[in-house]
Amino acid sequence: MSALVEIRDMSKIYNPGENEVRALDHVSLTINKGEFVAIIGQSGSGKSTLMNMIGCLDVPTEGTYILNGQDVSSLKDDELSDIRNREIGFIFQGFNLIPNLTARENVELPLIYRGVAQKERHELSEKALGIVGLSHRMSHRPSEMSGGQQQRVAIARAIAQAPPVILADEPTGNLDSASSKEIINVLKELHESGRTVILITHDNDIAMQAKRIVRIMDGKVERDYENGREE
16 A cells, blocks of 8 residues: 555644644654544644644644645645645534535535536535435435434535545534444445545544554654554
8 A cells, every 4th residue: 555644753833932832743654545544632632733734724843744645744825725625525523514505515515616517516426425325315405404414415525526535523523323323334434445534533432443543642643553453
């Protein structure tokens, strides 16, 4: 397998100087294409900062980040935005759906921003909604769907144009246990179909669903192991 995410000696420092905070402290991490990795840590551990780096939502103070072969460590905001649109499918805890749009229109929205032609948008959105089991709900608005169904729409939106990385930030945080299991199963199916899934969570039970677990504590990688074969 080839490396998709390569983080080398990365630090993120806030308030440099006497009262500096090292949200990330010399972190190195490689994630290969096709992996299903959970990054787990409690509040303040640095996991959210690491997610922001992996998702090109921020840049490191020190160190290098190679995403899909491109050094993105010091890109400007507009360049990072372009990388995010092309390389990363985001799934957030809060769904982030537009209330007055249907499921299909919500999935199509990022494709409009990317300049995808209408016919292709329709095809991609219908295919993505089919993958997450919502072909029968394409015309429904968020208020007409359960929380689990709304999150599946958000997953369809993330995967519609087959980005190299699916980055899921606490995707079950607003869901009951049954819906949480449903969403984790969708992520597992995406991984089994060959997609790279990176799951950010504070929940041990959720993390244990991944093939590989990276534990973050005090801005450092505390442990990095294959699930079921802890080293």
